[in-house]
Amino acid sequence: MQIKFISPDRIGAIISIILGCLSIFEAIRLFPYGNRILTGDHTFPGLIGVFLVISGGFLLFERNSKEKKDPVLPRGRTAFIMIVSIGSLFIYCLLIEFIGYFFSTVITFVCLIKIIGSYRWIFSILVAGVLTTMLYFLFIVLLKTPFPSITWPF
Amino acid sequence: MESIMYLLHGFSEVLTPFNLLIVVMGSLLGTLVGVLPGLGPTSAIAILLPLTTILEPAQGIMMMAGIYYGSMYGGSTTAILMNIPGEASSVPTTLDGYPLAKMGRAGAALGVAAIGSFIAGIIGLIGLVLFAPILADQALKFGPPEYFTLMLIALFILFNLTGFSLVKSIIMGLFGFLISLVGIGISSGMPRFDFGVDAINGGFEMISVIIGLFAITEVLKGLEEKRVSINHQRIKNAYPNKEDMKKSFSPILRGSLLGFFLGILPGVSATITSFLSYDLERKVSKSPEKFGNGAIEGVAGPESANNATSSGGFIPLLALGIPASPPLAILLAALMIYGLTPGPVLFEQNSQLVWTVIASMFIGNIILLILNLPLIGLWAKLTEVPFGILGPVILMVSVIGAYTVRNSMFDVVVAITFGIFGYLFHKFQWPLIPFVLCLVLGPKMESSFIQSLEISSGNVLIFFQRPISLTLLLLAGFLMIISIMLMKRTKKRIIQETGEQMEFS
Numbered sequence: 259m260q261i262k263f264i265s266p267d268r269i270g271a272i273i274s275i276i277l278g279c280l281s282i283f284e285a286i287r288l289f290p291y292g293n294r295i296l297t298g299d300h301t302f303p304g305l306i307g308v309f310l311v312i313s314g315g316f317l318l319f320e321r322n323s324k325e326k327k328d329p330v331l332p333r334g335r336t337a338f339i340m341i342v343s344i345g346s347l348f349i350y351c352l353l354i355e356f357i358g359y360f361f362s363t364v365i366t367f368v369c370l371i372k373i374i375g376s377y378r379w380i381f382s383i384l385v386a387g388v389l390t391t392m393l394y395f396l397f398i399v400l401l402k403t404p405f406p407s408i409t410w411p412f
Numbered sequence: 413m414e415s416i417m418y419l420l421h422g423f424s425e426v427l428t429p430f431n432l433l434i435v436v437m438g439s440l441l442g443t444l445v446g447v448l449p450g451l452g453p454t455s456a457i458a459i460l461l462p463l464t465t466i467l468e469p470a471q472g473i474m475m476m477a478g479i480y481y482g483s484m485y486g487g488s489t490t491a492i493l494m495n496i497p498g499e500a501s502s503v504p505t506t507l508d509g510y511p512l513a514k515m516g517r518a519g520a521a522l523g524v525a526a527i528g529s530f531i532a533g534i535i536g537l538i539g540l541v542l543f544a545p546i547l548a549d550q551a552l553k554f555g556p557p558e559y560f561t562l563m564l565i566a567l568f569i570l571f572n573l574t575g576f577s578l579v580k581s582i583i584m585g586l587f588g589f590l591i592s593l594v595g596i597g598i599s600s601g602m603p604r605f606d607f608g609v610d611a612i613n614g615g616f617e618m619i620s621v622i623i624g625l626f627a628i629t630e631v632l633k634g635l636e637e638k639r640v641s642i643n644h645q646r647i648k649n650a651y652p653n654k655e656d657m658k659k660s661f662s663p664i665l666r667g668s669l670l671g672f673f674l675g676i677l678p679g680v681s682a683t684i685t686s687f688l689s690y691d692l693e694r695k696v697s698k699s700p701e702k703f704g705n706g707a708i709e710g711v712a713g714p715e716s717a718n719n720a721t722s723s724g725g726f727i728p729l730l731a732l733g734i735p736a737s738p739p740l741a742i743l744l745a746a747l748m749i750y751g752l753t754p755g756p757v758l759f760e761q762n763s764q765l766v767w768t769v770i771a772s773m774f775i776g777n778i779i780l781l782i783l784n785l786p787l788i789g790l791w792a793k794l795t796e797v798p799f800g801i802l803g804p805v806i807l808m809v810s811v812i813g814a815y816t817v818r819n820s821m822f823d824v825v826v827a828i829t830f831g832i833f834g835y836l837f838h839k840f841q842w843p844l845i846p847f848v849l850c851l852v853l854g855p856k857m858e859s860s861f862i863q864s865l866e867i868s869s870g871n872v873l874i875f876f877q878r879p880i881s882l883t884l885l886l887l888a889g890f891l892m893i894i895s896i897m898l899m900k901r902t903k904k905r906i907i908q909e910t911g912e913q914m915e916f917s
Contacts, residue, residue, distance in 0.1 A: 266840045267580070274583045281590060284605055291600035294870045299597030299604060301865075302858045306589050313583045320579065329839050332636050340635050343803075347628075347811055347828045351821050363812075367804055374635065375800020389805060393812060401466050403816045 266328055271317035278310030342373050359398065359405035363390045415545050418763060422771030425764070426474070434471045435776050436783070438478020443784060445479075446486020447791045448802060451630060452499040453722075453739040456483035458626040459806060461619055461746060462813030469750035470765050474772040476746050480739055481533065481776050484722060485784060488525040488715055489791050493518055501682035501718050503909055504690035508703060508710030515706050522788050523652040524660045524708055525715040526781055532668035532716035533777040536723020539672050540730070540770060544759070547731035551756040556863035557874050559755075561881045563857050565888035566734045567849060577841075584837070585846035591616055592854025599862060611822045618745045618851060620814040620823040621830045625844055626742075627810040628831025631803045633838060651785065652708070660712035663693050667713040671720030676728070677891060681737055682721040684902045689717035691905070726773075730754055730766060733856065738845050741852045748852075749817075 292298020
């Protein structure tokens with residue numbers, strides 16, 4: 259996963275320039291709604307855009323020290339665990355809308371405990387059940403957060 | 413004198429059963445999260461922030477302050493027992509704390525750290541009571557141009573102090589600004605940066621971004637490092653003996669004063685003062701060769717300096733609305749959630765609340781000392797919680813916590829996305845401090861800037877023409893030189909002691 263042609267700092271510089279251009283574009287769009295050139299909702303997006311492009315340019319052409327080693331992203335099982343953990347959280351956001359707080363939280367907890375801790379299924383399910391119940395009491399009973407819930411057809 | 417009266421009134425407000433319970437809970441929760449390896453005060457506040465949102469403003473902020481102090485204390489536990497500094501400011505504590513633990517004197521080290529933190533906290537709070545109202549009174553003379561100059565200066569000095577490249581710090585700060593601008597514009601009421609997506613119209617919820625950057629990122633870092641529970645050195649006795657206290661008394665006092673007075677200056681972080689204190693103790697010691705091999709003075713000084721700087725940071729936060737460190741930036745965000753505007757107006761309009769919170773900090777410090785010394789064994793046990801359980805708990809609490817702020821699933825997606833960003837920022841050494849500070853201060857800076865230019869009919873020289881603004885700029889130049897020198901020194905010391913670059917805290 260090591261990028262050989264372009265250093266991570268240079269990728270950051272390019273992203274910074276792109277974001278800067280986007281910000282300048284937004285400032286131009288908002289300009290007609292402002293009073294003067296420096297007073298209005300366009301002022302800060304414009305200034306930030308210009309500074310982002312300049313700073314990005316500086317970083318892009320900055321000479322990289324030869325001694326500096328670029329960090330390497332994790333690979334193999336570690337990368338797999340990280341991706342699945344984050345993926346489970348995104349799936350949780352969808353799942354909770356359909357099956358409500360309790361079941362979606364238990365399922366996600368089981369998945370996370372199994373993948374991060376590599377525990378046995380039975381242990382993962384038991385711990386997930388206990389933790390989901392604890393969070394239920396904390397956030398729903400005590401803090402009264404209105405989470406989506408299933409409407410049973412019966 | 414007036415301040416003392418207000419403070420006494422604040423004490424009478426805090427000393428009710430419910431408020432006391434809030435302070436105790438905050439201190440305990442903060443310590444609980446702070447002792448978990450790898451989690452520092454910033455992550456602790458980010459994880460626990462949603463829990464405080466159902467409380468009244470005064471109680472919510474009291475709890476947050478308790479969490480802050482508690483997590484600071486918890487950080488020293490992992491530094492001493494496991495040689496894991498939660499943040500760069502705890503590195504000096506590990507230098508002698510861990511050797512002491514290996515010698516079977518972990519209890520003494522933890523006890524001295526707790527007592528040192530307590531004394532430093534109290535000295536810092538006395539300074540807060542004495543200086544904050546005076547500063548707030550002076551700051552009442554500030555108009556939008558002075559505020560803008562002040563915030564700009566604070567940001568610029570802090571950018572330089574992250575321990576990483578200045579250009580990268582500036583880009584991160586600008587990125588933070590950009591995120592803070594998303595949503596409805598303050599002058600025209602037009603949506604900005606929404607690109608036709610309705611969900612972004614309301615802007616990004618600051619807390620979700622913070623939860624992502626500090627809590628979710630922390631788990632990803634833990635997964636990469638393959639964190640497991642770590643067996644720590646056993647604790648025999650949690651109380652330091654008379655000899656330890658005699659040796660620690662002067663370092664605690666020196667560390668507290670050094671930490672507090674340097675900590676008031678913008679740009680002098682807890683990392684700088686704790687290293688300075690460690691080096692000072694080694695210099696004044698009659699047996700400097702003991703340092704690094706288990707000198708109790710090497711724990712007492714830096715721990716006190718660390719805590720005194722953190723307490724000192726409340727002065728610019730409450731009096732001027734300027735956070736000196738990431739945890740304080742998150743506290744500033746919390747104050748804003750409660751509809752409060754930190755700064756001189758806060759002392760004018762919400763003086764009762766401010767003094768109640770300050771009084772709660774005194775009580776919180778006492779509670780931490782009373783509860784934590786006997787509970788040291790229990791906190792140490794907590795560090796054994798396996799990451800296989802801890803990681804999923806942090807992830808789920810973060811996700812549910814992000815949802816509770818606005819009951820919106822969009823905020824959860826934002827938190828997860830910023831969790832990924834936070835990990836990449838950490839991995840490729842893009843500092844988070846400028847990002848968070850600009851995210852929090854962005855809206856305030858924008859309104860000050862636009863108001864200033866409206867006053868001057870668009871003339872940007874207004875920032876140089878007004879005497880206070882000009883004085884602030886000159887002062888900034890001077891402070892900048894000092895902070896650059898101190899930063900370079902601390903950077904060198906961190907590399908000397910740990911062999912790697914670390915983001916300052």
